[in-house]
Every structure is written in C-alpha cells, then in structure tokens.
Amino acid sequence: MNFSKILNVILIAAVAFLYYLHFSSPNRTVDLTTKTTDSSQLARPMVQMPKEIKASKIVYLNSDILNEKYDYVKDLTSAAQVKQGKLESAYQAKGQKLQKDYAEFQQKASQGLLSENQSNAAQEDLTKRKEELDQMEAQLQTLVEEIQKSNEEVRKTVVEYVKEYNETSKYNYILTYTSGPGGIVLLANDSLDITNEIVDGLNAQYKAKKKK
Numbered sequence: 503m504n505f506s507k508i509l510n511v512i513l514i515a516a517v518a519f520l521y522y523l524h525f526s527s528p529n530r531t532v533d534l535t536t537k538t539t540d541s542s543q544l545a546r547p548m549v550q551m552p553k554e555i556k557a558s559k560i561v562y563l564n565s566d567i568l569n570e571k572y573d574y575v576k577d578l579t580s581a582a583q584v585k586q587g588k589l590e591s592a593y594q595a596k597g598q599k600l601q602k603d604y605a606e607f608q609q610k611a612s613q614g615l616l617s618e619n620q621s622n623a624a625q626e627d628l629t630k631r632k633e634e635l636d637q638m639e640a641q642l643q644t645l646v647e648e649i650q651k652s653n654e655e656v657r658k659t660v661v662e663y664v665k666e667y668n669e670t671s672k673y674n675y676i677l678t679y680t681s682g683p684g685g686i687v688l689l690a691n692d693s694l695d696i697t698n699e700i701v702d703g704l705n706a707q708y709k710a711k712k713k714k
Contacts, residue, residue: 558674562690563664564697565680571701574659574708578652586645593638600631663704 569575607624610616616624664676679690 560675560677561673561694561696562677562679563700564695565678566682567697568701573705575656578656582645582649589638589642589645593635596631597635600628600635604628660704663707664700667700667703
C-alpha cells in the first residue's frame, strides 16, 4: 500500500507550519503605524498576529510491516505467486518444445523428407501451439491486472479501517512510512508508530470475513 508522495510532502510542510504558528508568540499585536513628518504617507493598519493553533496529533503506519504482517496481503501474494509460477512454468516448457519441433520441421522440410500432407499437418500443429502460447501470455497479463486490482482493494480496506479507527483516536494526520527507496520520511519516532495496532485490527477484521 503506497500513498501519494506528493501528499506526504504537503502534509509534512503543513505540520511544520502549524508548529511554527503554535510556538510563535500568540495573542499579541504589532503596531506598524508609520511615524513620519511626510504628510503624503498614510499610516499603515495594525496587523493582528495569528491566533493560537494547538499542536497537531500525528502518527504513522509502517507500510513495510503492514505488508509483511497483514494476513489479507499474505494470502493475496501467496495465491498470485502460485498462479504465476504455474503459468510461467507451463509457458516456458511449451515454448521450448515448440522451438525444438519447429527447428526439426524446418530441417526435414529443407531436406525434402516431408510429403505435402505431412508438411501441411505439421504447419497446422505448430500454428495451433503458437496460438496456445499467445493465450498463455494473455493470461499472464490478466494476472498482472488482477494483482493491481488486489493492491487497490488492500489500500481501500486499510484506508476504511483507519478512518473507523480514528473516529475514537481523533488524530489530525495518519501518515505512511517506508524504509525503502520510495520513502520520503528519513526518520520516524517509534512512539508515533501505530502499525501493530492497525495490523491487529485488520487481521481480526479479515479473519471474521473469512469465516462468513
């Protein structure tokens, strides 16, 4: 589950700005009235300082741990790997056999060892087997699309659960964190990590759904 990097950047920048406002001196006014003997200059209006804003409550999910421990993800990954492995093995075996038989056909045809009927039958057989390989390629592409849909379904499930979880917690921001090359957060305080809580809840929810 990966969330938008741009969104994370915006959220982090917003949090930094909120902290700046909080720790600035609130509830003060600054008199910027211009004192001058030049009657052509008008006095500037008084500018109010920003009102006090409470520090935002921020926590995060470690997406690496989430993907590793969420049973729904593990089941989807396992099923996809099994299906992909079978398709790739069958495709490779059929492809190698087709290449071998085609080479033998060309050799016999060039030596005049095949009658016209034998040549036609061999060509029909080779063409049919090539079409089977094309169908297997299409199945592999379909599997890739299924995995992409599954990833989106996982993301949707996590987001919906987090929203329900936050109805009680009332956090202002719940971010995602990854230690991989796609991560934009260089350091995250462990005290703000709610990954285990979320994973436990998601697994309990998934277990209940599987029983239905």
